[in-house]
Amino acid sequence: xxxxxxxxxxxxxxxxxxxxxxxxxxxxxxxxxxxxxxxxxxxxxxxxxxxxxxxxxxxxxxxxxxxxxxxxxxxxxxxxxxxxxxxxxxxxxxxxxxxxxxxxxxxxxxxxxxxxxxxxxxxxxxxxxxxxxxxxxxxxxxxxxxxxxxxxxxxxxxxxxxxxxxxxxxxxxxxxxxxxxxxxxxxxxxxxxxxxxxxxxxxxxxxxxxxxxxxxxxxxxxxxxxxxxxxxxxxxxxxxxxxxxxxxxxxxxxxxxxxxxxxxxxxxx
Numbered sequence: 001x002x003x004x005x006x007x008x009x010x011x012x013x014x015x016x017x018x019x020x021x022x023x024x025x026x027x028x029x030x031x032x033x034x035x036x037x038x039x040x041x042x043x044x045x046x047x048x049x050x051x052x053x054x055x056x057x058x059x060x061x062x063x064x065x066x067x068x069x070x071x072x073x074x075x076x077x078x079x080x081x082x083x084x085x086x087x088x089x090x091x092x093x094x095x096x097x098x099x100x101x102x103x104x105x106x107x108x109x110x111x112x113x114x115x116x117x118x119x120x121x122x123x124x125x126x127x128x129x130x131x132x133x134x135x136x137x138x139x140x141x142x143x144x145x146x147x148x149x150x151x152x153x154x155x156x157x158x159x160x161x162x163x164x165x166x167x168x169x170x171x172x173x174x175x176x177x178x179x180x181x182x183x184x185x186x187x188x189x190x191x192x193x194x195x196x197x198x199x200x201x202x203x204x205x206x207x208x209x210x211x212x213x214x215x216x217x218x219x220x221x222x223x224x225x226x227x228x229x230x231x232x233x234x235x236x237x238x239x240x241x242x243x244x245x246x247x248x249x250x251x252x253x254x255x256x257x258x259x260x261x262x263x264x265x266x267x268x269x
Contacts, residue, residue, distance in 0.1 A: 020050055020058040030067060037067075045084055046070060076100045140181060161222040168221060180220050187213045191257055192250045201259035210257070210264035226265035233261035 027034045040046040041057065046066055050058040059067075066087070073083045078100065085091050172180070190209035199205050210229075217232075218224040224232070236242040236254050246254035 020060050021064075023048070023057045023059070026059045026064070026067070030064070030071070032067070032071065040067075040070065043080060043084075045080060045087070076104065140177075161224075161228075164222040172220075176220075180216075183216050183220075187216060188246075188249055191246075191253060191260065194260070195250055195253055195256045201256050202263040206256070206260035207264040207267055210260040211268075213257075213261065214264070226268050229261055230265050233258040 021029065023034055023037050026032070027037060037046070037057075041048065046063065048057040049060045049063055052058060069087065070083055073086060076097075078086070082096075086093055086096060187209060190212060191206070194203060194205040194209055197205075210233075214224055214226065214229045217229075236246060237258050243254040246257055250256075
């Protein structure tokens, strides 16, 4: 009986089928242990066809063919007794392999369901756990630095707004931060669109962008009424770093955002 498969193909490429091999050579060539070969000999599953004058086992090409068949069946999960029955022809090889094939396919389906379950759990864990500093750097790029975070805490760490923001953000997942980034970019785009279209900072479009800006901060970070929002807007012009961040998006945007926020606060007064 012969068997096909990667192992047998490898043997045919590297071993002369007319050559006899020692037990050690067979073990090295076929990826089985010497102990396994001895066991197969002891139970009558694979006895070498030849021996040296002093009794050492020698395996022929036909023995390697039989070994490849045994290894194939064992990988399918067959017991030693089942493999022996197949090799003796006690049962139909085709029928037995068909049943084993069904078993293997069932295991494949089971493993795929397990992989799907693991992926779902992994996605849930990734979505629910707090974001790491490295993930924040990846999400926000140059917009996130450890130095800025440290300075911000030094300047505002004692304020209620900072404490509230810290309490909220420590629980945010990478998915939350992705949403925050996307919403922030949408607000910036609205400001830029209003500015570049020639609408004044007192226009509905500019004030709506200002209100969206306030709501985003209040939703994700800390309570922000319109009076507090005015102070924040003034800082965008007073602090050169904030000014540069906005003006890099569009020249004069920082002052425009400040004026729009003030106009929106007046609208809600």
